[in-house]
Amino acid sequence: MDTEILFVVLGLAALFAGFVDAVVGGGGLIQIPALFTAYPSTAPAVLFGTNKLASIVGTTSAAIQYGRHVEIPWGVVGPGAVAALLGSWFGAKAVVFLDPTVLRPLILLLLILVAFYTFVRKDLGSVSTEPKHGLRSAGLALGIGAVIGFYDGFFGPGTGSFFIFLLIRLLGMDFLRASVSAKILNVATNVAAITYFAGTVELMWKLGLVMASCNLCGAVIGSRLALQRGSGFVRKMFLAVVAVLIARLAYDTFLR
Numbered sequence: 001m002d003t004e005i006l007f008v009v010l011g012l013a014a015l016f017a018g019f020v021d022a023v024v025g026g027g028g029l030i031q032i033p034a035l036f037t038a039y040p041s042t043a044p045a046v047l048f049g050t051n052k053l054a055s056i057v058g059t060t061s062a063a064i065q066y067g068r069h070v071e072i073p074w075g076v077v078g079p080g081a082v083a084a085l086l087g088s089w090f091g092a093k094a095v096v097f098l099d100p101t102v103l104r105p106l107i108l109l110l111l112i113l114v115a116f117y118t119f120v121r122k123d124l125g126s127v128s129t130e131p132k133h134g135l136r137s138a139g140l141a142l143g144i145g146a147v148i149g150f151y152d153g154f155f156g157p158g159t160g161s162f163f164i165f166l167l168i169r170l171l172g173m174d175f176l177r178a179s180v181s182a183k184i185l186n187v188a189t190n191v192a193a194i195t196y197f198a199g200t201v202e203l204m205w206k207l208g209l210v211m212a213s214c215n216l217c218g219a220v221i222g223s224r225l226a227l228q229r230g231s232g233f234v235r236k237m238f239l240a241v242v243a244v245l246i247a248r249l250a251y252d253t254f255l256r
Contacts, residue, residue, distance in 0.1 A: 006038050007210050014211035018058035018218025022065075023226045024179060024234055025160015025186065026241035027055055029248065031211070042204075049197030050204045054211035056190040058219030059183055065223035066180035075133045076141035076171060077181045081188040083145030084152075088192035091153025100155040101252075108249040111158055114165050115242045118235070125235055129172035140170050145185055152189040153196070158245050160186055164238060175234040179226065 013034035021027030031054060035047045066072075118124055131137065144166045152159040163182035167173045173181065197203060226234055 007207065010034055010038055010207065011210055011214040014054050014058075014214040015218040017055065018062075018215035019222035020218075020237075020241065021055060021058055021160065021215075022062035022183075022219040022222030024237040024241050025164065025182060026158075026245065027058070027215070028156065029241070029244060031055060031215075039204075043201065045197060045201045046203060049194065049201060050208045050211075052190050052193045052197065053203055053205070053208035054215050056187060056194060057212040058215035059186050059190060061216050062219040062223040063180065063183035063187060065220065066176075066183060066227070069227050070177055070180045072180055072184065073130070073133055073137075073173075073177075076137045077184050079138045080141035080145035080181075081184050083142045084149030084185045085145075085188040085192045087146040087149025087151075088153035088189035089196060091150035091155075092193060092196040094150070094154050103155050104249055104253045107155065107158060108246065108253055111161070111242055111246050111249065114161065115239060115246065118165065118239060118242070125168040125173070125175040125178065126231055128174040128177060130177075131172060133171075137171055144170065145188070149185070149189050149192070152186075153193060157249060158242070159189065161238065161242050161245065175231040175238065176226065179234050 010031075013030050017027035017030040020030065028051060031051050032047070035051055036044075039047060144163065148159060148162050148166070151162070160182055163185050164175070164178045167178040167181050168175065171178075226237075
């Protein structure tokens with residue numbers, strides 16, 4: 001396939017990924033398989049790094065869009081983002097010592113539990129039950145950022161979903177506010193990943209910039225739609241993305 005056609009196809013994939021990622025996370029479900037299909041002989045680290053390069057622009061744009069309309073609890077999001085950045089960096093380095101795929105069965109089980117709990121608890125994330133944030137909330141945010149940040153650097157699938165679920169369950173946010181906060185935490189993990197990959201492999205910068213532009217367009221559309229539709233829409237998208245993640249991980253674990 002010609003390079004120009006590949007860029008168009010991957011640009012369209014990035015557009016859709018940006019839309020999904022802006023609403024509830026999970027854009028990597030679209031971009032990563034597209035990159036591996038288009039460049040099957042390229043080193044995985046190059047493709048993962050290029051994916052992060054493409055997605056960080058859309059994620060940052062979505063965070064800015066949300067931040068204009070939804071108040072961001074910086075007292076918890078700030079410490080969480082710092083912890084997520086550091087956790088992601090160390091997670092990426094830990095890949096040298098352990099094969100990340102050994103986590104698949106555990107992550108599959110956790111995602112099934114998250115989907116079941118969210119589906120059964122119809123009121124989960126429908127309205128905010130946030131307390132007045134203090135040291136306890138900041139400590140919880142540090143823990144969430146460090147653990148899920150490490151996971152994102154080490155393995156990755158479902159990072160946005162885990163961020164959102166834990167922000168709702170532990171900090172009482174509604175789905176919309178949790179999605180906003182998760183975007184900022186995800187920007188931090190992406191910065192760490194890009195820094196790590198750029199220092200170890202040669203990224204596909206031209207392709208990454210093309211996909212980043214398309215991802216940005218999708219993110220603008222997705223964030224505006226989420227703001228218009230509110231927490232109910234984000235909850236439905238959350239369940240849909242988690243269901244796709246479960247199906248993908250189940251296939252990789254038991255059928256591939």
